[in-house]
Amino acid sequence: MESLLSILTILEFPDDRLRKKAAEVKRIDDKIKKLIDDMLETMYQSHGVGLAATQVDVHQQVIVIDVSDEKNDPLFLINPVIIEKDGIKESEEGCLSVPGFFEKVNRAEHIKVRALNREGQAFEFVATELLAICVQHEMDHLNGKLFVDYISSLKRQRIKKKLEKIHKMDKN
Numbered sequence: 261m262e263s264l265l266s267i268l269t270i271l272e273f274p275d276d277r278l279r280k281k282a283a284e285v286k287r288i289d290d291k292i293k294k295l296i297d298d299m300l301e302t303m304y305q306s307h308g309v310g311l312a313a314t315q316v317d318v319h320q321q322v323i324v325i326d327v328s329d330e331k332n333d334p335l336f337l338i339n340p341v342i343i344e345k346d347g348i349k350e351s352e353e354g355c356l357s358v359p360g361f362f363e364k365v366n367r368a369e370h371i372k373v374r375a376l377n378r379e380g381q382a383f384e385f386v387a388t389e390l391l392a393i394c395v396q397h398e399m400d401h402l403n404g405k406l407f408v409d410y411i412s413s414l415k416r417q418r419i420k421k422k423l424e425k426i427h428k429m430d431k432n
């Protein structure tokens with residue numbers, strides 16, 4: 261039987277709920293699988309390359325990523341840990357929780373990650389380029405951190421004010 265997918269609401273900066281730390285997933289049950297499927301659908305609909313559960317107000321260590329051009333190569337990370345990293349690379353990042361803003365951020369250039377997949381099996385992979393950036397960005401979300409935390413407080417305040425203005429208009 262196929263379950264229906266739901267499009268989830270993505271929290272936007274400066275929402276305090278984006279600052280919560282996600283807990284480790286203890287058991288991959290149907291509820292977690294439904295969350296993963298809904299997150300993937302939500303990410304595709306929003307034209308994002310990654311989404312962390314924190315962004316949909318679920319504070320568990322779950323991430324969905326798809327950096328493929330065809331959007332047909334999803335990667336699911338449960339309880340991810342970076343076990344090796346090296347190099348440093350600057351690139352421009354955006355975030356579905358900070359819509360419309362892009363800033364340069366430094367990240368490790370190569371990382372090795374250990375995580376559980378959708379079936380609960382442990383796996384490891386090496387990531388470079390966009391995938392490496394994306395994994396680090398999404399793992400930050402699970403720790404309550406946003407890419408705007410890496411830029412100057414002046415720039416961050418400017419983004420905060422602009423988004424607050426938009427959120428206010430949306431309510432009216």
Ligand code: NI
Pocket residue numbers: 354355356357397398401
């Ligand atoms: Ni993000």
